[in-house]
Every structure is written in C-alpha cells, then in structure tokens.
Amino acid sequence: GSQHFSELFCILSSEERHQLRSVSVDLNHDASLLIDIPDALCERDKVKFTVHTKTTLSSFQKPEFSVPRQHEDFIWLHDTLVETEDYAGLIIPPAPPKPDFESPREKMHKLGEGEATMTKDEYTKMKQELEAEYLAVFKKTVQVHEVFLQRLSSHPILSKDRNFQIFLEYDQDLTVRRKNAKEMFGGFFKNMVKTADEVLISGIKEVDDFFEQEKTFLLDYYSKIKDSTAKAEKMTRAHKNIADDYIHVSATLNTISADDSTKVEGRVASDQELKLTELLRYYMRDIQAAKDLLYRRARALADYENSNKALDKARLKSKDIPQAEEHQQHCLQKFDKLSESGKKELTSFKGRRVVAFRKNLIEMAELEIKHAKVSSTIQPPAAKGWVCSV
C-alpha cells in the first residue's frame, strides 16, 4: 500500500540516515543551488519523488520550491543531456536505475505462501525482515535519484542547462514533454553509441598520450569493476539467505525449548556488504559515463579524419572546396573542444573517485566493526534464557 517515505524515514535513527547518504562525495555544498529529495511516496511499485530546490540564482522564478517527479522524468532529463551536442565533452552523470522492488515482492509472495507452516513469532520476524528490505530498496532508489540531481547542480556547465531548470521548476506533469522528446530522438543516438563503440575505439589511432592511457585504463577498469560488483551482489544475497535461515532456526528452537530456559534470538546484520555493493555499482555506472565521453571524442576524431579525406578528395576534383574546408574546420574545432573539456573532466573524475572510495571503504569497515562488536556478546540469562544476536 501507499506509504510516505518521510514517515518511514522517521523510524530510522539519525545515524542510519547518515549511513545511507550518497556513495558519491557530498556534493550539496554550493549554496547557490541546493537540491534534495526530502520525501517520496511509494504506490505499488511506482515511486513519486518530491524534488526540493533552494536557490539564490535569478534564473529561477522563486527562491524555494518543490515539484513531484517520477523515475521516467529523470531518464528524460538524462537523455536530453546526453543528446546535447554542446555537452559532448562532458561526463554526463549516469542515469539513476529504475526502482526495483522485485526482490522484496518475491519475498512477500513466498511469505504469503509459507504462512501456514510458520509459527506466529517466525512469521512476524520474516515480515519485519521483508519490511526492512522494502525500506532499503526504497531508500536506495531515493538516494541514487538525489545524487543524480546533485551531480548536475554542482557541475559548472550542466547546472545551467535549460531542461534541468524545467525539470526542477515546472509545476505541471512532465509526461507531455517526455513524449515529445522521445519522438524527436527516439533513442537513436544512444543505440548508436552502444554498437559502434568498440570497433571505433580499437580502430582509431590515438594522437594524445593522455587519452591513450585513459582509454586503456578505463576499458580495463570497467570490466574489473563490473565483475567485482556482480560478485559483491552475490555475497550480499548469500548473507541475506543466512539471515532468513536464522529466523527460522531461532523460532523453531524456541518452540522446542519452550519449557527449558534456553532462548536464542538470532539476528544477522546483512547490510555491511550492501555498502560495498552500492559503492561498486555506482562507480561502475560512472565509469561507463566516462567511457561514453571517450567514445564521443573518438567519434569526433573519426569525423575529423574523414573530413580531411573529404577535403583532399575535393581538392583533387577541384569541386566544393570551400564547403569541405569549412566542414573540416568545424570537425577540428569540435574535436579540440572535446579533447580539452574531456581532459578536465577525466582528471576531476579520477580525484572524485578516489575520495569516494576512501570515504566508503572507511565507512564500510566501521560498520563491520560495529556490527561484529554488537554480535560478539552472549547476554547471560536475565529473566528467561540467553539472548545472542548473531
């Protein structure tokens, strides 16, 4: 059913709230444009985000305002930015992934089916686990959508984008605009990027050492981080299964030893790995965005080389030389612009990545230690029995 995220959010301790802040570094420090998602509504599987903006910029009509947005609106914004020629030399922040409630939904289904075979205690605990998982998915999706907007607002060029402003400000439904955009581009550009890239990258003779190194590094790093992300996800899933097993085990054990004084309560914390998985997944997508930049530049280089060939041909045939010259100049300018901007972007990206990894690895290690410390005590029997959280 519907649940206001803000209600659920209140249940968490402030520490947990902080923990689930962005895997990206804290971006919301430029006071001229502050964006956050303070509230979200979950109806079935559709999430409605409340995007809240506080700004000192005159380009906006009001200094503070909120609008409701859906996931599809974010995708529209991302795609328009990708399609914009002027931004070809920038790393466009990766689009937030679609809210995925598949896992808790499946669990809920299983819980419903297995209700008859469980004790009341077991069922309650499983339901709690399920609610926690649902909440975790919910929080994650709010967070990635928030980070996406904050990346844009902290970027000197992208923050000034007209469509970004519309996204933040337009108090009507964006659905109509989205439809139009789809008709215009039809996702054509994106498809082209995917299929031709590898061929292009390998075929182009790189003129710049910096980009040569970046290309090698990013391609390799991407495949490694993709693998690590997948393996981390498997770890998290296995840990969750163990947590579920402990619920069944402790419930049945307590039923058996109801008259004895041994009572066991097992709770397994399984969210330490979540942090690691989220970090890896986010940067996997970010590196894909960086790769996209390289591809665009490679394409610009290819265009430039083709324009050179065309110019030579024109000169040979003494036909349409001025157009060919103009086209060649245009291609060169575009390529130079992409190279210059690309270099800046990739350098700052590297710095950002290192800082983010540091922050998240530290937080993860601290979480692990905290959980292990809590779990490593068997409390002696108080009124009735022993309690140990595992």
Next chain:
Amino acid sequence: MADTARDPPPESTDFQELEDGEDLFPEPAATQESGPASLPAEDISTNSNGPKQDSLFDDDPEDLFAEATEEVSLDSPERDVLLSDGPSPAITPITPPTSVITPRIGLAHDDMFTHSSFDEIEEEEGGDSFDIHIAVSDPEKVGDGMNAYMAYKVTTKTSLSLFKTDEFSVKRRFSDFLGLHSKLASKYLHIGYIVPPAPEKSIVGMTKVKVGKEDQSSNEFVEKRRSALERYLMRTVKHPILLKDPDVLQFLESSELPRAVSTQALSSAGLLRMVNKAADAVNKMTIKMNESDAWFEEKQQHFENLDVQLRKLHASVESLVCHRKELSVNTAQFAKSAAMLGNSEDHTALSRALSQLAEVEEKIDQLHQDQANADFYLFSELLGDYVRLITAVKGVFDHRMKTWQKWQDSQLLLQKKREAEAKLQFTNKPDKLQQAKDEIKELEGKVQQGERDFEQISKTIRKEVSRFEKERVKDFKTIIIKYLESLVQTQQQLIKYWEAFLPEAKAIS
C-alpha cells in the same frame, strides 16, 4: 537376497550383572532356537511377507524387524571377504581434510561429550560415577576396490571397574557398529529400552571412498561418519543398562570381533517403516487399547510434536549450512575480483587498499568455512541424531502396544478355549477334554506372562522417557551454548580483521 546366517543368541549367564534383578529377557528371546513355539531360524530372515498378525505364537522379536531389513548393499561385502583367502590387504591411512577439521571444532567434539558426561549425571543405584570416554579416530582404508572398507580406531578411557583396564583401543569397521546395534536392538527394543540408532548406511558415500578418490568430498564423508560413530558409542554407553551389556563390552574390549554377517541394522527409514506398519496394525486391532494411563497418551503426543519440530529445525539448519557454504564461495570469488580491481587501479594508495580488502575477504572466507563446519558438526548432526532417536522412542511406544495386544489376544483365546472346554464336558471325548485342559493351563500361564510383560514394559518406558528427556535438554543446552560460542568467536575474529583494514582505508589520499 537376505542373509540366512544369524548372530548367536545372547547367553543367559550374563544377566546376573544387571541390577534390580530385572528379567530383561523373557522367554521369547532366550528360546529362539529351542522350544516348539518358536519359528525355525531360516524362516525369520527371509520373512518379507509383512507382519504375521494372525499368528498368535509370534514370539520371535526378530520378526518385527523383518520389514525393516535392508538389502545387503555394497557397503557390507563381508561375505566376499570371508570367502577370499588372499594376503592381508593394504592399509591406507586417510588424512583428515584440513578444511573440515580445525582445532577449534576438534575441541568442540571432545568437549561436547566429556562435559556433559561429567556434569550432573544421575548416579546409578550403587554403581560407579559415570566416567567413560570413547573416541573414534584414525580412519584407515583397508583393501582395494569394491572389497575395501574403512577401519576405525575405538579408544576407551575409563575408571569404571566394569572394564579390565583404564585405557584400551580396538579396530572396528562400520559393519561392526551396525552389528552391535542390531544385537542391542533385538535384545532391548521390544521390552521398552530406547536403543540409540546406529549411523546411516551410505552406498554413494562409501563407494567414492572405495574407488579411491581421496578428494574433499570423500574426506568429508569419512569425517562425518567418524564423528557419527563416536556420538553413537557415547550415547550407547551413557545408557546405564546398555553400558553393562556383554556385547557392548566385547565391542569395546575384544581385539577380535566375530564378523557381523547380517548387518541388517535398522536404518531410521527402516525403523520408521516398521513404526508406521505397527501403527496401522494397531488401527486394525479389534479391541482398542483402553489407555487408562494418560501419561502414555500425553507422552506419545509430545514426541509426535517434537518429531515435527526437530525435522523442521534440521531442515532449516541444513539450509543454513548450505547458504553459509555459498557465502564462503562467493566471498572467495569476490576476494579474487577485488584483487584484480586493485591491480587495475592506477591510484597507488587506493590500489593498495583494494588489495588489502581482497586479503581481508580471503580471510573472512576461511572464517565462513569454519563456521559452516560448526553449523554442521555441532548443530545439524545433533539434530539428525535426535530425529533418529525420536523414531526409536516412537518404536518403543509401539512395542508397548504390541505387548498389550499380545496379552489381550491371549486372554481372548483363553476365553474361547474355556468355552470350548465347557462344551466338551458334555461329550464323551476324554482325550480331547484333557487336551483342552492342558491348553487352558498353558494359556493361563501365557496370560499371566502377558500381563507381567505389559506392566514391565510400561514401567521401563516411564524410566527411559524420563532419562531421555533429561539427556535431551542437557544435550541441546550444551550444544547450543557451544554453537553460540563459535559464532561469538567468529565475530571477534571479524573485528580483528576489519580493525586491521581500517588504517589502510584511511591511508588513501
């Protein structure tokens, strides 16, 4: 394909050692091979035609086990070995799998039984304080191919005067254990004693070992079996009556043991089949047992519930073991992946931190493996043992039913004979009349015996159930605490690993 040879019946001279002068061996068992009422030996083993409910002279306890008889499997090639006359087979010691046995778990094994043995054991009336410890160790493969078998060293340490020395060992093979159980079951089950079931046979597991594959899974199988055999013996000797049984003493002490040819041990599946068949038989009884004693009804229900719960718990713990092994595999894979990522990373400090992360995860993988072993050996196997034990308990209750039925049947028959005799009074058939009178006298004896048997088994079961429940609660408590301690140890180790990693993460600049 049943064996026709049989184990020799127990000698009556050994009964003198039993306390309270209890006659544990009513006529049927002692007169198996003599007396007109008993069935000839050959018929018993080949009896696979279902229970002989109509046969009222069904004295032979072996008959009850006929349905539960396992086909002689690859696991017991004793007959072949008996026939062959080759040189003594090669002995291959098996190295215990290092990942399966860690010092921590090994300790848990020993402690599991010594602690519970020494604490608060009821003193036997006038007996020694319970002080005996049995270890099963050093599995060695004897022979080759399908005739090979595993020999185990059984070491007994004790101060009980029952034994000749303080410490002694013998070599035993799996079929010896089955043979011991078979003997004990045939002697004690039908009079109400809860005889601990022997470990399960496993054709698949054993075949792998025979074939000579010394890989992880066959090592794990051997270790699992070794551990199960040890628990089996400890449970058996913890039983004050069974401890003093001559077969048990012979098993522990004799250097040479007559080969158990018919290892038709009751598998738990077989026992369950038998129990179910008995239950069906009870339902078909013409006279329903008037359960005047509510205690029995209550206890039976209690064990039914316990059975359901234990099976459920066992399934959950098996799932836990499985998932924990999965987690271990996934952690190892992640460690490798993180190491590769670290190599790929061009920022020096971050690269180093990622490599450290990979190392931490590798260590954690080992922790998971150890924990999975604890899950299994401490927890899962205990539950498996108790699921089988409960089946034995249920069997004992059913024996009581059967004993009652037998008594009732005798009474009915006596009544009929009396009626027949009364009719014969009016005929002129002195021979037939005398015969009837003789039969009546015999039947009166039987009825009295039947009643005595029933009272006796009821009394025994009460004692046994009380003892069993005490042991169960103690066992569970001990094991659970041990298990929780293993979990705590794991967590503490985790703290160490992550605390070592933290400065590495902070060193990234």
